[in-house]
Amino acid sequence: MSQIEKIRHSLSHIMAHAVKDLYKEAVLGMGPATSEGFYYDFGNVKISDTDFPQIEKRMRELIKQQIPFQEEIKSKEEAKEMFKDEPYKIEIIEEMEKDKVSVYRSGDFVDICSGPHIKNTKEINPNAFKLDRAAGAYFKGSEENPMLQRIYGLAFENKEKLEEYLKMREEAEERDHRKIGREMELFLFDEEVGQGLPLYLPKGAMLRHVLMDYVLNTYLYNNHQIVSTPHIAREDLWQHSGHLKFYSGDMYGPLSVEERNYRLKPMNCPFHVKMYKSRVRSYKELPIRWSEMGTVYRYEKSGEMHGLTRPRGFTQDDTHIICAKKQLEQEIITSLKITKHIYHTLGMEDLIFKLSIRDPKKSENYFGNNKDWEMAEKALKSSLSSFGLSEYELDEGGAAFYAPKIDIDAVDAMGRSWQLSTIQVDFNLTSRFNMNYVNEKGEQETPFMIHRALLGSIERFLGVYIEHTKGDFPFWLSPEQVWVVPISEKNVSYAKEIYQKLREERIRVSLKGTSENLSKTIRNGELQKIPYLLVVGEKEEKEKKVNIRSRKEKQETKSLEETVEKLKKEAHAKIVAIN
Ligand SMILES: [Zn+2]
Ligand SMILES: [Zn+2]
Known part of the structure; x- marks a missing residue:
C-alpha cells in the first residue's frame, strides 16, 4: 500500500x-x-x-x-x-x-x-x-x-x-454535459418517459443531426452504402445470433406480438447479416460496406446511468464491412484513416489506439479457428503500422470472445480519455449464419466481417463532446450559427436582406428583433454561444457593410458580399475522400 x-x-x-x-x-x-x-x-x-x-x-x-x-x-x-x-x-x-x-x-x-x-x-x-x-x-x-x-x-x-x-473537480462540474445541456436547452430526461432515455430539444436535435449528417456523408462519399433496419425483431433471430445466450443480461425482456416474442435490438448486426444473406453474393460485390444510424437499447442499472454518456437507448454510427480475406487489412487501414479524419475535423486530435487480442494461453475460450484468429490479429497489427502507428497499447486477453479489435480513445480538453470508437473482426456471426460468397473460382467461401462504430454511440460522443467544448461548438456544428441583429427599426429590411442571403447558403441563421436593446442581444448571443453576430446600423446599411462579432476572432467590418463569402466557406464541414 x-x-x-x-x-x-x-x-x-x-x-x-x-x-x-x-x-x-x-x-x-x-x-x-x-x-x-x-x-x-x-x-x-x-x-x-x-x-x-x-x-x-x-x-x-x-x-x-x-x-x-x-x-x-x-x-x-x-x-x-x-x-x-x-x-x-x-x-x-x-x-x-x-x-x-x-x-x-x-x-x-x-x-x-x-x-x-x-x-x-x-x-x-x-x-x-x-x-x-x-x-x-x-x-x-x-x-x-x-x-x-x-x-x-x-x-x-x-x-x-x-x-x-x-x-x-470544479472545472469538471462546470463542463458537466448535463448542466450545459440544461442551460443551453439541448436535451433533457423525464422521469415519466423513463431513465436513460434522452429527449433532444430543437437545439440539441439540430446538433445531433448535423453531426450524424457529417459522418454519414463522409461514409457515403467513401463508398459506403446506407441501410435501415427496425427496432425490434423476433426472439428467434437473437437466438440464432447468440445474443440471447451471451448478451441477454444487456437486453430488455420480451414483447409479445400475436403470440410470438420479440426483443428490442441491442445491436444492429443480425439485421445486416440477414440482408447480406437475402441472395447469393459474388466476390465482385465485395467489400460491402453498410452503414446505419441504428438506435439500440441496452439495459443499464439505474445506478450506472450517467446523462448522455451512459443512457439506455442510443444511436450508433454502425457500419458492417463484409469482405474477402485479402481485403481485410485495407479495410481496417481505411477505417483508421476515416476515424482520424473525423476526430480531426471535430477538434479532438489526441487519440489513443488500443489493440485487443486473444490471451494466447487460453485460445479455447474464443470462438472460431486458430488460423482465422492469427490471420485477423496479424491484419489488425499490420493495419496499425501501415497507418503509421508503431506504438499502441496492446491488451493480450482483451479481445471479445468472437473477435480481436482496435478500440480508440479520444482525449478531451481536461486530459480525460474516453473510449469511443471500435473496429472489430467477427468470426461468430459469419459462421452462425453460414455467410458465404462465390469466389473467383466459383467456390463458396466465408467472408470476413468487420463491426465498426467510429463515433461509437452518438449520445455518448455528444456527452463527451459537450464537456470537451464546454458547449462552444465549432461554427459548422453549432445548432444556431449566425444572428443578424439590426440596431434599430430602420435597419430591419437591410438585416432581412442579409438573413435571406445566408439562408440561401443553408446557414442556420436567425433574424433578431429590435425590442431588446443592442447590448442585451449581444450578451444573450454570447451566453448562447452563437458563433457569429452580424450587427447592422445606419452606417453599415449606407455602405452595404456588416459589423461581424465572432466568438473566436476579433471584431471587423466587411462588405456584405465578403461577409456572405466568408461565412459560407466555413459553415459546412467539408466531406472528403479518404486514402
Ligand atoms: Zn484502519
Ligand atoms: Zn455489429
Whole structure:
C-alpha cells in the first residue's frame, strides 16, 4: 500500500476519533480509504457540512499530538467487550470467521481494522486534507440495514495537490454535459418517459443531426452504402445470433406480438447479416460496406446511468464491412484513416489506439479457428503500422470472445480519455449464419466481417463532446450559427436582406428583433454561444457593410458580399475522400 493510501486510511480513523470526541452519542460504522481521500459512516448523529470546520479543527489537534498507531490482537470476546457500546462493531465482530480480531489504537481511539496505517500522525500533512461532503449510506450497503451518516474527506500528499484536485473537480462540474445541456436547452430526461432515455430539444436535435449528417456523408462519399433496419425483431433471430445466450443480461425482456416474442435490438448486426444473406453474393460485390444510424437499447442499472454518456437507448454510427480475406487489412487501414479524419475535423486530435487480442494461453475460450484468429490479429497489427502507428497499447486477453479489435480513445480538453470508437473482426456471426460468397473460382467461401462504430454511440460522443467544448461548438456544428441583429427599426429590411442571403447558403441563421436593446442581444448571443453576430446600423446599411462579432476572432467590418463569402466557406464541414 502506498504512503498516501496509508495516510488516507489513517485519516478515516482520525476523523472518527474527532467525531467521537465532539459527538458523544455517535456510534461507529465503517470507514475505508477512497481514490481521493476517505470516508467514515456514523450512526445516531446528524452532521452537515456546517459542522466540518469544527471536526477538521479537532482532527488537526489530534494530528499535532503525534499519536502512534498500534495494533492489538484480541479474542472475539475481548473485542466485544471493548466495543460493547458500538452495536455496528459488535455485528461486524460476530460475522468474523477468524477467532482473533485485529484492532488499532491511536490515542484513546480504537477501531477494528487490519491496517496498514502510518506509524504516527506526524506523517500527515495537516494542510493537505479537507472534509468534503455528507451523505446517507446504508450500513454494509444493504437497504435492509439502518441508514448511517457518511462523511467524505479528501487527502493528498501536499496542499498544492489538494488544491489542484479541487480546481479540476470544479472545472469538471462546470463542463458537466448535463448542466450545459440544461442551460443551453439541448436535451433533457423525464422521469415519466423513463431513465436513460434522452429527449433532444430543437437545439440539441439540430446538433445531433448535423453531426450524424457529417459522418454519414463522409461514409457515403467513401463508398459506403446506407441501410435501415427496425427496432425490434423476433426472439428467434437473437437466438440464432447468440445474443440471447451471451448478451441477454444487456437486453430488455420480451414483447409479445400475436403470440410470438420479440426483443428490442441491442445491436444492429443480425439485421445486416440477414440482408447480406437475402441472395447469393459474388466476390465482385465485395467489400460491402453498410452503414446505419441504428438506435439500440441496452439495459443499464439505474445506478450506472450517467446523462448522455451512459443512457439506455442510443444511436450508433454502425457500419458492417463484409469482405474477402485479402481485403481485410485495407479495410481496417481505411477505417483508421476515416476515424482520424473525423476526430480531426471535430477538434479532438489526441487519440489513443488500443489493440485487443486473444490471451494466447487460453485460445479455447474464443470462438472460431486458430488460423482465422492469427490471420485477423496479424491484419489488425499490420493495419496499425501501415497507418503509421508503431506504438499502441496492446491488451493480450482483451479481445471479445468472437473477435480481436482496435478500440480508440479520444482525449478531451481536461486530459480525460474516453473510449469511443471500435473496429472489430467477427468470426461468430459469419459462421452462425453460414455467410458465404462465390469466389473467383466459383467456390463458396466465408467472408470476413468487420463491426465498426467510429463515433461509437452518438449520445455518448455528444456527452463527451459537450464537456470537451464546454458547449462552444465549432461554427459548422453549432445548432444556431449566425444572428443578424439590426440596431434599430430602420435597419430591419437591410438585416432581412442579409438573413435571406445566408439562408440561401443553408446557414442556420436567425433574424433578431429590435425590442431588446443592442447590448442585451449581444450578451444573450454570447451566453448562447452563437458563433457569429452580424450587427447592422445606419452606417453599415449606407455602405452595404456588416459589423461581424465572432466568438473566436476579433471584431471587423466587411462588405456584405465578403461577409456572405466568408461565412459560407466555413459553415459546412467539408466531406472528403479518404486514402
Ligand atoms: Zn484502519
Ligand atoms: Zn455489429
